[in-house]
Amino acid sequence: MGRDVIIACDFNSREETxxxxxxxxxxKPFVKIGMELFYAxxxxxxxxxxxxxxxxxxDLKLHDxxxxxxxxxxxxxxxxxxxxxxxxxxxxxMMEAALEGLTREDGTRPILxxxxxxxxxxxxxxxxxLLIDKPMDEVVMHYASCAKSAGLDGVxxxxxxxxxxxxxxxxxxxxxxxxxxxxxxxKGDQVRVMTPADAKAIGSDYIVVGRPxxxxxxxxxxxxxxLREFVD
Ligand code: C5P
Numbered sequence: 001m002g003r004d005v006i007i008a009c010d011f012n013s014r015e016e017t018x019x020x021x022x023x024x025x026x027x028k029p030f031v032k033i034g035m036e037l038f039y040a041x042x043x044x045x046x047x048x049x050x051x052x053x054x055x056x057x058x059d060l061k062l063h064d065x066x067x068x069x070x071x072x073x074x075x076x077x078x079x080x081x082x083x084x085x086x087x088x089x090x091x092x093x094m095m096e097a098a099l100e101g102l103t104r105e106d107g108t109r110p111i112l113x114x115x116x117x118x119x120x121x122x123x124x125x126x127x128x129x130l131l132i133d134k135p136m137d138e139v140v141m142h143y144a145s146c147a148k149s150a151g152l153d154g155v156x157x158x159x160x161x162x163x164x165x166x167x168x169x170x171x172x173x174x175x176x177x178x179x180x181x182x183x184x185x186x187k188g189d190q191v192r193v194m195t196p197a198d199a200k201a202i203g204s205d206y207i208v209v210g211r212p213x214x215x216x217x218x219x220x221x222x223x224x225x226x227l228r229e230f231v232d
Contacts, residue, residue, distance in 0.1 A: 003205055003231050005196070005209060005223065005227055006031065006208045008032045008210035009034075009214070010022075011037055012040050014041050014048070021049070027210070028053040030054065030057065031049060031054050031219045032058075033058050035059070055081065057176075058085075058190060060084065063090045064090070065087060066096070066098075069101065070097040071101060074101040074102070076102070076110070077102045077109060081110050083111040083112075084113075085109055086098050088114040088143040088147050089143070095112075096151065097105065110157065112153055113152060114155050115153055115155075115156050117143065140161060141168050142155070143155075144165050145169060152175025153173070155175060155204065159196065162199070162202050163203055175204050176207075176209075177199055179192055179194065180209045182212055195229065196209075196225075197230065203228065204230075
């Protein structure tokens with residue numbers, strides 16, 4: 001499994017997204033399409049970016065009854081995405097059903113990763129609203145273990161957790177880590193951040209980078225800097 005940089009295309013229209021990708025000319029970065037763009041433009045935006053030669057991480061975080069998730073995953077698999085995800089909170093039954101739905105007739109399937117606890121959920125909220133009394137890191141590691149047991153390929157996590165996830169679930173269990181910032185860059189609303197070089201050192205497999213690339217004066221140069229720091 002090679003390391004790669006995934007650009008979070010957090011735009012809300014096809015035009016804006018394609019204008020951004022046009023800047024990359026011959027290069028074909030791995031891109032993340034999230035709910036905002038997918039709900040605005042529908043599956044056609046996935047097909048169009050795929051046809052341009054990009055790998056796609058479709059970040060829709062599915063969470064429903066196993067049968068519904070299985071059927072929805074079959075549709076996403078048909079879109080030929082390279083990576084997609086779900087909430088581990090849907091339980092192992094839902095994760096196993098998702099894998100079944102995602103697997104194509106020829107046995108191939110997109111990479112499937114789990115969201116453990118959202119980084120927007122505090123330990124206090126988890127306790128008061130979800131009635132989960134355990135410490136956050138224990139919950140995150142347990143959800144990662146459940147995802148691994150269900151046959152998933154990895155988790156989305158903070159780069160600060162990537163080392164611990166690999167220790168618990170093995171080095172081949174993929175860690176996809178947002179919260180990346182250049183050493184000399186603005187943090188924005190992210191709190192726990194890491195540079196691409198540090199994410200590499202701690203063992204992240206994929207970094208998801210949004211604003212440090214999309215809002216840069218020269219997005220292509222910022223992307224190449226990520227590649228240099230994280231991949232080379
Ligand atoms: O612009 P920025 O680099 O902060 O974007 C990070 C991307 O990763 C966004 O698409 C954000 O929604 C996503 N993400 C995150 N933290 C998580 C999960 C996803 O920042 N825990």
